Amino acid sequence: xxxxxxxxxxxxxxxxxxxxxxxxxxxxxxxxxxxxxxxxxxxxxxxxxxxxxxxxxxxxxxxxxxxxxxxxxxxxxxxxxxxxxxxxxxxxxxxxxxxxxxxxxxxxxxxxxxxxxxxxxxxxxxxxxxxxxxxxxxxxxxxxxxxxxxxxxxxxxxxxxxxxxxxxxxxxxxxxxxxxxxx
Numbered sequence: 001x002x003x004x005x006x007x008x009x010x011x012x013x014x015x016x017x018x019x020x021x022x023x024x025x026x027x028x029x030x031x032x033x034x035x036x037x038x039x040x041x042x043x044x045x046x047x048x049x050x051x052x053x054x055x056x057x058x059x060x061x062x063x064x065x066x067x068x069x070x071x072x073x074x075x076x077x078x079x080x081x082x083x084x085x086x087x088x089x090x091x092x093x094x095x096x097x098x099x100x101x102x103x104x105x106x107x108x109x110x111x112x113x114x115x116x117x118x119x120x121x122x123x124x125x126x127x128x129x130x131x132x133x134x135x136x137x138x139x140x141x142x143x144x145x146x147x148x149x150x151x152x153x154x155x156x157x158x159x160x161x162x163x164x165x166x167x168x169x170x171x172x173x174x175x176x177x178x179x180x181x182x183x
Contacts, residue, residue, distance in 0.1 A: 001009055002090075002148045004087055004160075007141075009112040009130075010076060010108045010109040010112050011106065011107070011108035011109070011114055011173050012105075012107045012108050013104060013105070013106050013107075013108075013166075013169050013170075013173060014101060014104065014105050014107075015103070015104055015105075015166075016103040016104065016105050016164040018072060018073045018074070019023075019070055019071070019072065019098070019101075020070075020071050020072060020073040020074075020075065020076025020079075020087045020096070020098040021068060021070055021071075021076070021096070021098045021101045021156070022068070022069040022071070022079065022080050022083065022093055022094055022095065022098075022116060023067075023068060023069075023093075023094070023095045023097045023098065024037065024066070024067045024068075024083065024092070024093070025065055025066050025067075025092060025093040025094075026065060026087060026090060026091070026092035026093075027065055027090070027092075028045075028064065028065060029144045030090055030091075032088055032090070033090040033092055033164070036077055036086040036090070037083060037086065037087065038091075039086065040079070040082045040083050041055075041056075041057055041059060041069065041079075041083075041087050041166065042055060042056055042057075043055035043056065043057065043059065045059055045067060046059055046060070046061040047061075048061070049061060049064075050132055051131055051132055051133065052132075052133045052134055052146055053131075054149075056071070057069050057070060057071040057079075058070040058071075058146070058154070060133050060144060060146060060181050061133065062135065062144075062155075068097075068144065068156065070103065070156070072073070075097060076098055077096065079109060080094050080095075080096050082164055093139055095182045099159070100158055100159050100160075101158060101159060101160050102155065102156070102157055102162035103154060103155070103156050103157055104154070104155040104157065104162075104165070104166070104169070105152070105153075105155075106152070106153045106154075106155065106169070107145075107151060107152045107153075108151055109151055110173075111152065111153055112124070112125070112151075112153065114169070114172050114173045115138065115145070115153060115172075118137070118138050118139040118140075118168060118172060119136055119137065119138050119145065120136065121134055121136050121138065121145070123147075124179075125147075125150035129147060130145065130147050130148055130149055132146070132147045133146035133147070135168075137170075138155065138157075138165065139165060139168035139169075139172075140164075140168075141157055141158075141161040141164060141165045141168070142157075142158070142161070142166070143155050143161075144156040144157075145157065151166070
C-alpha cells in the first residue's frame, strides 16, 4: 500500500498583480459619450445591470451611470487621459482608483463552493453565469465579484480589506487543500 500525499487542491487563489483601475461615470443615454468611451476602450461598455465585458480591459457595470475599468497598471494613466480627453465635451468623470483596489483570481473545481461559504449570492453556474458581476459581501468584506468560466471568479476588493479577505479565503479553502501565496 502506497502512502498518498496531501490531496491535490481543487482551488487556486492568486493575486493578479500589475493591475490598474479607472472609475468611469457618464450618462449612458448620451449615445455619443458612450460611443466615445467604447472607441477609446476598444470594446463595448456593458449596458445591462451586473454584467461586464472583457477584451483588452475588463469593464464592469457598477450602476446606471458608473463602470470600473480594469487594465494593466502600465496602461492605466494613458487610458485615463485618453478617456478624459474623449469625454471632455460631456458630463463625465474619469478617476484613477488603482491605489485603492486589489484583484484576486479564484480558479478550480471548488472555487464557487468556497466562495459560497461567505456570499449570499447563488453562485451556481446556471445562476451566476460568465459575464455577470455583482457588488456583494464576501466574508465581511464588500467586493465586486465577477464570473468567468464556471470554475473561475474574479474578486476586486478595496486594498484596506484585501489582507482580511485573503485570510478569510485561506481559511475557507483550507479543507479543499488550497494554500495562498504570500503577498
